[in-house]
Amino acid sequence: MSRLDRALRAMFPAADPTPADLEVTEQAYHRRTSVAAASRRRRLIVPAAAVVALITTIGIVALQPSPVQAALTEIAQVARTIDIADLSDGDFYFTESTSTFTQTINFEDGTQITYTIDELRRVWISPTGQEAVIQTTRTNPSFQTNDDRALYFKLGLDTADALDTTQTTAVENSSHDAFAQDWPTDGPGLLRAIRELPSVNTDTQAAAQLLNLITESPAPPDLRAATIEALSRLDLDLIENAADMIHIRTKPTGLDNQILEFSLDNQGQLRHRTVINHDPAAPDSAVAVFAVDYTPTRIVEGPP
């Protein structure tokens, strides 16, 4: 580096983040992306995509129902008759979930730390979907090596992760996907609307968007039922149809490198979701990226 470059570099001094900086960054990122995920703007309809979606939908309807279609149709019929919301003033929709994440942090000097961490998440959403309180607790970091463990604590990443500490975030002007637009409350209409979203090109992506409508959700019975009817019109594999739960998997298409597995209970509540990275050229290398278990959403008196 030349003397000029060194002088210029000294005019704009470097700074490494302190644990407090990392904590501020982490909290702001998670708070704001949770809002962003819930309030994504919908884009213009692409007529060609709508035509393709319509033709696909007509084609599927013309076929005999598959076992997964038949099972989902039955659940949708039940879901349309069940309203979990017997609301009083101050009541919120409450869902709890447990998940395990793997985190990898790369440093400029080539150092890398990989660890897994458990997260307990509790979400309270107001009946209008406009207010939310999100409470997370991260515990049990697990490391590949003792060096990773030592570096994790030395760098204060336990503080950044708020390890063993319950973080509570209140979100105002939130908008759950269920209220992001005036969704059709019939299965075919809802599926058309979902396929028109710019990020939806495959059935796996459509399934993911549909599941967002009923994840930690204040969705009314009509929308919940329509969501399940729309799911029944996708090309899905039945893993297991148990007495109290149906387990389903999307099919790899070659257009995306993912498979989605999910479970619905017999009242139409989402109980489990797993995202699996899948390389069509190496099917044995499939690996679960995220796995989350949800309790059924229920009504509770306001957040703590």
Added chain:
Amino acid sequence: MSDATDNTLIEASLTDARAFDEIFQRHRISIFRFVARRVGQVDAADLTAETFVRAFEARHRFDTMRPSARSWLLGIASHVCIDHLRRTGLRRRRQNEIAAGWLYRPEDEADETAANVDARMFGPALAEALRALSETDRQALLLHAVTRLTYEEIADILAIPIGTVRSTLHRARRRMRELLPDDVRTLFESEWEDDQR
């Protein structure tokens, strides 16, 4: 998941937003450093978060042919710094803003290394010369000299061909030499000669 490339994770985040969290975890420290160099540590945490929020909202536009998201994130961070200084617009800040999104902070110089002495003694002259460069020349020079980005990364951020980055840097250094006062230029003269080789 630790083996997943950035493009795989961003593609995954289209179906499960949580997949983007690993992009955040992987790059947050280097983005923090990039932002802190440009606007100072005080605002860096918020602006780092802002960078990732914007990236999250724009993730469907990420070119998945790229295995790494680094230069894409640096480009977003660069715009975040520019917007931040425009938005805050304090007079002192604007006076010290040498280029769009680059805040000169002489008070941050703490130690007595040769580079810091140079920066303190000749900083005002260097700042004046930098201000006289064209915007593209200034950005290219600062991205290369200060944040040590590669030609490829600078090309991505400034949306210019990589060959243009080389010629832009050459021109920027030549203009700096012309713009500096004689006594300051003399001190850096031998290096500019080195640069021409």
